[in-house]
Amino acid sequence: MKFKDYYQTLGVPRTASADEIKQAFRKLARVHHPDVAKNKATAEEKFKEINEAYEVLGDPEKRRRYDEMGPNWQDAGAGGTQSPFGQRGRRPHATNEPDFEFGGTGFSDFFESFFSDRRAGFGSAGRGRRRPSDEDEDDLAQPGRDIEADLLVTLEEVLRGSQRKVTLRRPEMDGAPERSNTYQVKIPAGMREGQRIRLAGQGGPGHGGAPAGDLYLRVRLARHPDFTVRGDDLYCDLDLAPWEAVLGVKAKVPTLDAVTVVRVAPNTTEGTHLRIREMGLPGEDGTRGDFYAVVRIKTPPIVSDEEKVLWEKLASTSKFNPRAKP
Numbered sequence: 166m167k168f169k170d171y172y173q174t175l176g177v178p179r180t181a182s183a184d185e186i187k188q189a190f191r192k193l194a195r196v197h198h199p200d201v202a203k204n205k206a207t208a209e210e211k212f213k214e215i216n217e218a219y220e221v222l223g224d225p226e227k228r229r230r231y232d233e234m235g236p237n238w239q240d241a242g243a244g245g246t247q248s249p250f251g252q253r254g255r256r257p258h259a260t261n262e263p264d265f266e267f268g269g270t271g272f273s274d275f276f277e278s279f280f281s282d283r284r285a286g287f288g289s290a291g292r293g294r295r296r297p298s299d300e301d302e303d304d305l306a307q308p309g310r311d312i313e314a315d316l317l318v319t320l321e322e323v324l325r326g327s328q329r330k331v332t333l334r335r336p337e338m339d340g341a342p343e344r345s346n347t348y349q350v351k352i353p354a355g356m357r358e359g360q361r362i363r364l365a366g367q368g369g370p371g372h373g374g375a376p377a378g379d380l381y382l383r384v385r386l387a388r389h390p391d392f393t394v395r396g397d398d399l400y401c402d403l404d405l406a407p408w409e410a411v412l413g414v415k416a417k418v419p420t421l422d423a424v425t426v427v428r429v430a431p432n433t434t435e436g437t438h439l440r441i442r443e444m445g446l447p448g449e450d451g452t453r454g455d456f457y458a459v460v461r462i463k464t465p466p467i468v469s470d471e472e473k474v475l476w477e478k479l480a481s482t483s484k485f486n487p488r489a490k491p
Contacts, residue, residue: 169216169275171231171246179232183223190219194390200321200461213317216387221281223388234279257408258427268332268384279313309378310369316382318356318391320399324421324447326354331382333367350382355447358386358394391419397454398445404463418458420444425460434486 172179175189195201198482202208221227266274272281273414312333329350337343348364356362361381368378386394393400403418413431417424428438437460447456468476 167181167273167275169475171222171274172418174218175215175222177222183225183380186219190215190223191281191390194219194388198317198390200258209391211388216317217272218277220385221276229278229473232305235448251351265312265314266315266334267314268334269330270314271387272315272385277314298436306373306375308375309371311378311381312368313361313381313383315385316350316352316362316424318352318384319387320392320394320421320446323356324354327352332379348380352384355449355451356384392421394446397456398457399447399458400459402461403427403429403458404461405433407464408464410434410460416458418456420456421446431462435460 170440172181175181175186175193177185177189181189192214197208197211197215199205199209199212202212206333265287267277270277295483314331314333316329316331318335329352330347331350332345332347334345335343344366348367350364352362364380364382367380371377391401399421401418403416405414405416409416409429411431411435413433414429415426416429416440418427418439422444425441425444427441429439439458439460441456442452444456447453465472
C-alpha cells in the first residue's frame with residue numbers, strides 16, 4: 166500500500182490554513198472536473214485524487230490523524246512513536262480484518278484503510294457475530310461477513326444515475342484461495358451521502374451451509390468546486406459588482422444541467438438567495454429540489470485613476486451611509 170501525500174496532491178504546504186486548502190481544492194477541481202476537462206479519462210482520475218485529498222485535509226479530525234501518521238506510517242508502532250492506527254498502520258479495531266482491496270470506488274486503498282468508515286465483520290453488519298472456533302466450526306452454521314467500502318459519487322451521477330465497474334480482491338481466508346471479482350454496479354439517480362448499495366451474497370463465505378455475507382458500497386458525495394448540497398437543493402455563489410447589485414443585471418449561472426440566466430433585481434443586497442425552481446437534485450419521489458444562487462458583492466481589487474475619480478464622485482454625491490442606525 167502506497168502512502169498518499171495529500172498536501173502534494175493539492176499543491177499546498179503542510180502549514181496551509183483551512184481556507185488555503187479549500188481554495189486549492191476548488192481551483193484544481195475546476196480544472197480537472199470531467200465535465201470541463203479536454204482529456205476526460207485523465208481528468209476523472211485526477212478529480213478523484215483531488216477529492217480524496219480534500220476529504221481528508223478538509224476535515225479537521227481526519228487532517229489531525231493524517232498529520233500524526235506522517236510518511237513513515239508503516240514503521241509506526243514498531244518501536245518509536247506509536248501510530249494512532251496501531252501496528253503497521255492498521256486501525257486498532259480492525260487488526261484482525263483481512264486486507265480487502267477495492268478498485269473503481271473512487272478511493273485508494275490507503276484511504277479505505279485509514280479514513281473510511283467501512284467495516285468487515287462476521288455475520289450481518291453491526292451484529293458482532295463471532296467467528297467460529299476450530300472446535301465448533303463444523304457444527305455451527307455461521308453467516309458470512311458483510312464487507313463495506315466507500316463509493317465516490319459525483320453530483321452528475323446523483324442527477325442522472327450511472328453504471329460503475331467495481332473490483333474486489335479477496336485475500337486468502339477461511340481455506341478459500343485469493344480471488345478477484347468485478348461487479349457492474351448501478352448507481353440510481355437520487356442517491357445521497359451515507360446511503361448504501363447492496364450486492365447480496367457478495368461478502369464473505371458462510372460456514373456450515375449458512376449463506377454468504379453481503380457487499381455494501383456506501384455513497385460519499387464528491388465535493389464540487391462550485392455547488393454545495395443541502396438536502397435536495399443546490400447552492401452556489403453569485404459574485405456581483407457593486408453597480409450590478411444596485412442597477413440590476415442578467416447574470417449567467419452554471420447548474421448541473423446547463424448554464425442558465427438569472428435576473429438580478431435593482432438594489433439586491435449581499436446574501437440574497439435567487440431561486441431557480443427544480444434545478445437541484447432528484448429526491449426520493451423523483452421530483453427535483455431547487456437551485457439557489459447566493460449573492461456576494463465583490464469590489465474591484467485594483468482601480469485605475471479614471472475609475473478612482475468616478476468612485477470619488479459617487480462618494481461625494483451619494484447620501485447612503487451604511488453605518489447609519491435605522
